[in-house]
Amino acid sequence: MDPFWMLAAEWWWIAPTVVGVGAVTTVGVRRSSRRNGRRLALDAARDDLREAQREVGEQRRAVKLARAEHARLVAERTASRASSAEVASARRAVKQAEQNAKAASADVRSRRVQVSVAQAEVPPASRPERYPVARLHRAHDAVTARWMDYETDPAKLIAYPVMSDGKDPAMAAFLAAARDARDLRPASTAGITPQDYAAYRDAVTHLERAFDVAEHTAKERAAGRDPNTPPAWQDSAHEVLSRSAEAIDKAAGAAASAIAAWSARRKSGKDAPPEQ
Structure with a gap:
């Protein structure tokens, strides 16, 4: 037999062993990196991102449920089986669910930035102070x-x-x-x-x-100031908003009374007997 092939047959196991040792060394380096804490911030940021993404999914499903409930109550009100107050409550629930979903989406964007920052800040092994x-x-x-x-x-x-x-x-x-x-x-x-x-x-x-x-x-x-007291401009703004809300309520009440009176006059006119 050719001496080359004899040598190859005798030492065939060298290459797989070297590859295996290399793989084990790579895994060992990664595990060592995790144990010594170099990647803790990155791993934690990735965990936070996954949790934020899960929360987004839950909030989006909550929006769908709130919208479906609102649509059901609107239909029920049309059939006189639900009140306007119930519909208004469902509408507020939809708005709250949409706000929660927006906040969750913003949190995901923030978490992605944190992952990028943590990835860029993974320190070298020679700088444990970082x-x-x-x-x-x-x-x-x-x-x-x-x-x-x-x-x-x-x-x-x-x-x-x-x-x-x-x-x-x-x-x-x-x-x-x-x-x-x-x-x-x-x-x-x-x-x-x-x-x-x-x-x-x-x-x-x-x-x-x-x-x-x-x-x-x-x-x-x-300095002689109360940290829990809001600035004067906030009080003024609240007062303006309160007065505006009261004015809107009064206007809405007056409009409702006018509509009711007009409907009553129209109904009485229809029900009145014709003149002889």
Whole structure:
């Protein structure tokens, strides 16, 4: 036998083994990437997108059901088996369902952008300080540092007492958000799932917003303003809208009375006996 073919027959298993090892190595790298947390933000963003797409489907089905119910009640009213109030209620349900569907569609668009951003921000393996959990830790620590600045600075304690008042609603909401973020904070990326990461990410986002609200409340009260009181222009706008609504209601009532009176006169004219 040719020595080449003898060698090939003896070492035929080399190529499949090399291919198999390559495949196993690739899978191992991907799994390692997931374990060390490099892709946590991307995986969580993809999960959020799938959930948002599922919600869109549910809201679109809800719109179809609401429209069908509205059409049924309109037909029932024509047959005098449903009231105008029921039809109006069904119409409001349709509008609410359509608004929910629009909000769900907007959420899907937002989630797609977040997936693109997370994909672009997947850090290299050599930069663990840029891993998603590490970034969240820094954001979490930054909020805590901003809060402690109020707690440790005597001048700020005097100027903004609300920031140390746990009974104030805004501050109580911040402290509750701080507890949630603390409880959800992972010590390391070992064993953390995209769902765990998403929960901690949302907790940190809620914490940042709660602190902003508490800080705004403290500054407004320090300036002698009530943060819960809307600006004067909002009161004026509400008053104008209320008066407009009242005027519309009065006009509609007057029109209904006129139509009823006209119908009564017309009916009485038809029922009256002819003159001899």
